[in-house]
Amino acid sequence: MSLQRPCPCGSGTPYDACCGRLHRGSAQAVTAEELMRSRYAAYAVGDLDHVFRTWHPRTRPDDLVPPPGLTWTGLEILDTVAGGPDDDTGVVEFRASYRTEPGVPSAGPDHSGVLHERSTFARRAGRWVYVSPT
Secondary structure (H helix, E strand, O other): OOOOOEOOOOOOOEHHHOHHHHHHOOOOOOOHHHHHHHHHHHHHHOOHHHHHHOEOOOOOOOOOOOOOOEEEEEEEEEEEEEOOOOOOEEEEEEEEEEEEOOOOOOOOOOOEEEEEEEEEEEEEOOEEEEEEEO
16 A cells, blocks of 8 residues: 555545554554554555454454455444543444455445444553454
């Protein structure tokens, strides 16, 4: 991905100045929403290491395998509860849109779909981590 292209998280900021810095490890998410956006962008650009590193060890899977033929196409944040710079927990509700190649299950007739989730986050050792959907 070009570092100057808009970030997939929908912020309107170039990827390198937005989620790219979190993916590289040169910055940490300040809020639960910022971590949620960086995780979505990581899925969109194929950086599953970032997704794995930011998943609470108690709830993360042993291995992350991207669904074949799936392309993430947009993120909409619907609600946030807590998850600010001074909080220890937070909730982010979002809709993540995707398209699939023909023949891939779980998409509509136009090969598109939406993942709607309300995610919980916690601060662990001073860093935000994804815990689970609620």
